[in-house]
Amino acid sequence: YKITVLPGDGIGKEVMEEALKVLNAVSEKYSIEFEVEKYLFGGCAIDEFGTPYPKETEEACLKSDAVLLGAVGGPKWDDLDGDKRPEAGLLALRKSLDVYANLRPAILFNSLKSASPLKDEILKDGLDVLVVRELTGGIYFGDRGTEKIDYGYKAYDTESYTTMEIERIAHIAFKAARNRKKKVTSVDKANILDSSRLWRKVVNEVSKEYPDVELNHQYVDNCSMQLIKDPSQFDVILTSNMFGDILSDEASQLTGSIGMLPSASLRGDKVGLYEPVHGSAPDIAGTKKANPLATILSVAMMLEYSFDMIDAANDIRKAVNDLLEDGYRTPDLGKGIILNTEEMGDMVVKYLK
Amino acid sequence: YKITVLPGDGIGKEVMEEALKVLNAVSEKYSIEFEVEKYLFGGCAIDEFGTPYPKETEEACLKSDAVLLGAVGGPKWDDLDGDKRPEAGLLALRKSLDVYANLRPAILFNSLKSASPLKDEILKDGLDVLVVRELTGGIYFGDRGTEKIDYGYKAYDTESYTTMEIERIAHIAFKAARNRKKKVTSVDKANILDSSRLWRKVVNEVSKEYPDVELNHQYVDNCSMQLIKDPSQFDVILTSNMFGDILSDEASQLTGSIGMLPSASLRGDKVGLYEPVHGSAPDIAGTKKANPLATILSVAMMLEYSFDMIDAANDIRKAVNDLLEDGYRTPDLGKGIILNTEEMGDMVVKYLK
Ligand SMILES: CC(C)[C@H](C(=O)O)[C@@H](O)C(=O)O
Numbered sequence: 237y238k239i240t241v242l243p244g245d246g247i248g249k250e251v252m253e254e255a256l257k258v259l260n261a262v263s264e265k266y267s268i269e270f271e272v273e274k275y276l277f278g279g280c281a282i283d284e285f286g287t288p289y290p291k292e293t294e295e296a297c298l299k300s301d302a303v304l305l306g307a308v309g310g311p312k313w314d315d316l317d318g319d320k321r322p323e324a325g326l327l328a329l330r331k332s333l334d335v336y337a338n339l340r341p342a343i344l345f346n347s348l349k350s351a352s353p354l355k356d357e358i359l360k361d362g363l364d365v366l367v368v369r370e371l372t373g374g375i376y377f378g379d380r381g382t383e384k385i386d387y388g389y390k391a392y393d394t395e396s397y398t399t400m401e402i403e404r405i406a407h408i409a410f411k412a413a414r415n416r417k418k419k420v421t422s423v424d425k426a427n428i429l430d431s432s433r434l435w436r437k438v439v440n441e442v443s444k445e446y447p448d449v450e451l452n453h454q455y456v457d458n459c460s461m462q463l464i465k466d467p468s469q470f471d472v473i474l475t476s477n478m479f480g481d482i483l484s485d486e487a488s489q490l491t492g493s494i495g496m497l498p499s500a501s502l503r504g505d506k507v508g509l510y511e512p513v514h515g516s517a518p519d520i521a522g523t524k525k526a527n528p529l530a531t532i533l534s535v536a537m538m539l540e541y542s543f544d545m546i547d548a549a550n551d552i553r554k555a556v557n558d559l560l561e562d563g564y565r566t567p568d569l570g571k572g573i574i575l576n577t578e579e580m581g582d583m584v585v586k587y588l589k
Numbered sequence: 590y591k592i593t594v595l596p597g598d599g600i601g602k603e604v605m606e607e608a609l610k611v612l613n614a615v616s617e618k619y620s621i622e623f624e625v626e627k628y629l630f631g632g633c634a635i636d637e638f639g640t641p642y643p644k645e646t647e648e649a650c651l652k653s654d655a656v657l658l659g660a661v662g663g664p665k666w667d668d669l670d671g672d673k674r675p676e677a678g679l680l681a682l683r684k685s686l687d688v689y690a691n692l693r694p695a696i697l698f699n700s701l702k703s704a705s706p707l708k709d710e711i712l713k714d715g716l717d718v719l720v721v722r723e724l725t726g727g728i729y730f731g732d733r734g735t736e737k738i739d740y741g742y743k744a745y746d747t748e749s750y751t752t753m754e755i756e757r758i759a760h761i762a763f764k765a766a767r768n769r770k771k772k773v774t775s776v777d778k779a780n781i782l783d784s785s786r787l788w789r790k791v792v793n794e795v796s797k798e799y800p801d802v803e804l805n806h807q808y809v810d811n812c813s814m815q816l817i818k819d820p821s822q823f824d825v826i827l828t829s830n831m832f833g834d835i836l837s838d839e840a841s842q843l844t845g846s847i848g849m850l851p852s853a854s855l856r857g858d859k860v861g862l863y864e865p866v867h868g869s870a871p872d873i874a875g876t877k878k879a880n881p882l883a884t885i886l887s888v889a890m891m892l893e894y895s896f897d898m899i900d901a902a903n904d905i906r907k908a909v910n911d912l913l914e915d916g917y918r919t920p921d922l923g924k925g926i927i928l929n930t931e932e933m934g935d936m937v938v939k940y941l942k
């Protein structure tokens with residue numbers, strides 16, 4: 237299997253080291269070869285090539301079975317023009333791989349329950365929401381511009397969706413729900429937006445093919461409340477790029493352990509892009525405080541979705557779960573036996589064996 | 590003072606009765622005449638006139654010093670076309686009054702602290718956030734459409750802002766912060782959107798006129814996390830129509846008492862539109878369970894912002910605060926001496942005297 241690794245910026249580089257250790261351990265345990273190549277991406281690529289997603293990085297990514305990404309961005313590149321920023325590279329990467337389906341599980345680990353900002357009576361039996369976010373359409377990729385007008389400027393962005401784009405992401409959500417609690421909540425703003433009205437219509441159509449999966453609809457403002465009020469009502473949340481950005485971050489924060497959350501971006505075949513939900517955290521870069529578990533769990537998602545290695549994926553998840561139960565923590569996870577980034581990577585490898 | 594009253598649909602009608610009782614009590618106490626006229630608006634106007642915002646309602650609103658609104662909408666009107674729905678009336682009302690500044694305070698009442706879904710250690714010294722939401726621009730009012738394409742449809746909406754629109758809402762936020770903790774957090778998605786980049790630039794410019802007010806910027810996805818992680822970092826949140834819709838509902842829910850939260854929509858002179866943050870709650874309409882306090886506190890905002898009657902406004906707030914301290918509750922507020930909608934209205938009047 238060919239894996240392109242993009243450590244990126246800030247703590248991205250640090251957590252990726254640990255994820256690769258774990259990948260190595262899996263490789264040995266299962267006697268499977270992974271062909272791993274690292275490329276520059278994000279701020280470090282801007283420094284070297286003047287662009288966040290250089291041609292040679294793109295070529296490598298397009299030839300791989302999976303791309304593993306750390307995190308990009310930092311204050312150093314914040315003042316660049318929109319199309320020259322690390323974030324523009326991220327959008328270009330997603331688009332060039334055509335990974336339109338972003339899966340973001342927000343899970344409350346049993347041993348980290350106390351880390352959640354929510355009261356126990358609200359958490360009830362935990363929190364296990366999968367946000368399925370459309371990733372290559374919507375206002376992120378729509379027509380945009382800024383023009384001089386009589387007084388100052390006018391700037392615009394376009395939210396837009398086609399039937400096809402909505403259909404394919406809806407299928408992903410319904411299929412995912414089939415392996416879970418069989419419930420999809422589709423989120424839109426259909427009381428105002430035309431794109432949301434089309435979204436709702438198409439999702440209703442697609443749902444007919446999944447009579448075993450329950451479907452309901454929520455407006456995005458209501459969903460942002462319901463997530464806090466009663467998160468256990470949710471199984472799979474299906475939504476657009478922009479709403480998914482906001483709601484998946486909200487859902488992550490409800491677990492209290494954003495340093496634990498992986499994500500997968502898929503396009504229907506086996507190719508995928510895997511990255512932690514957290515960012516490059518320039519404030520703690522270099523301090524060895526970064527939690528590598530989100531990236532390590534992203535490796536697990538890669539093994540499952542791109543390589544069909546479900547046992548290996550579950551091994552990693554079990555290792556993480558067990559070491560948490562035994563009290564090992566990075567500083568972001570609260571009290572326990574505190575490990576630094578490297579030590580945590582080593583610990584996962586140890587539990588894996 | 591001329592007040593146009595739009596009870597609307599569902600519990601809107603019920604809570605408005607109580608709010609008018611309180612307005613009457615204020616009128617007697619302060620010997621001030623209010624000229625109050627009721628008009629149809631929302632679903633009930635659709636039933637009667639085929640449109641949510643009939644001409645005669647509009648004419649009355651445009652001639653008033655303030656408009657007091659209950660809530661609109663319900664399942665009965667959910668399947669109508671976009672431009673015929675109660676929500677379209679709400680947008681048309683806001684636009685025709687030109688009330689571009691929506692102020693939504695999310696406050697945790699001391700006696701209702703336990704109602705918050707957040708843990709005590711997160712709430713620390715409570716929660717007192719004012720969301721200043723741009724209300725007559727952005728994607729709610731941008732160009733939109735749906736067109737037939739080769740396969741299915743393509744639907745789009747346009748987010749757009751001008752320098753002028755951003756300047757005027759920014760001034761409102763900075764001025765509000767001056768009377769509070771002197772901190773503005775402006776929320777955008779400037780790492781992606783052109784409209785957000787203009788937003789950030791203009792807010793930075795305007796902030797120079799308020800050197801006594803601290804300004805910081807957050808991306809909307811991050812803000813949706815920060816609100817949960819550490820809500821006491823916020824004083825005034827300044828944001829666009831769409832982001833404000835989502836974030837103000839999230840902030841409201843953090844108080845656990847959305848039935849308590851009023852809002853004011855202003856346009857820079859004294860004219861304003863006042864309404865509770867909650868909706869028409871068709872599920873409890875007719876059961877006498879609705880909490881009228883959000884609408885009653887909206888009357889207080891009206892007295893303060895439109896009529897400069899700050900003492901009367903504070904009288905209402907004190908009455909509400911005192912009766913909560915004494916244990917009176919509507920069912921949504923949890924345990925206590927439970928009152929129905931009417932009894933709660935009467936209780937506020939009693940405490941006012
Ligand atoms: C960095 C940014 C462009 C990105 C996004 O909004 O997609 C990030 O917030 C994410 O959610 O992956």
Ligand SMILES: CC(C)[C@H](C(=O)O)[C@@H](O)C(=O)O
Pocket residue numbers: 427428457676679834
């Ligand atoms: C009903 C809807 C159109 C409205 C909005 O989104 O503005 C509501 O959610 C609100 O926040 O006042």
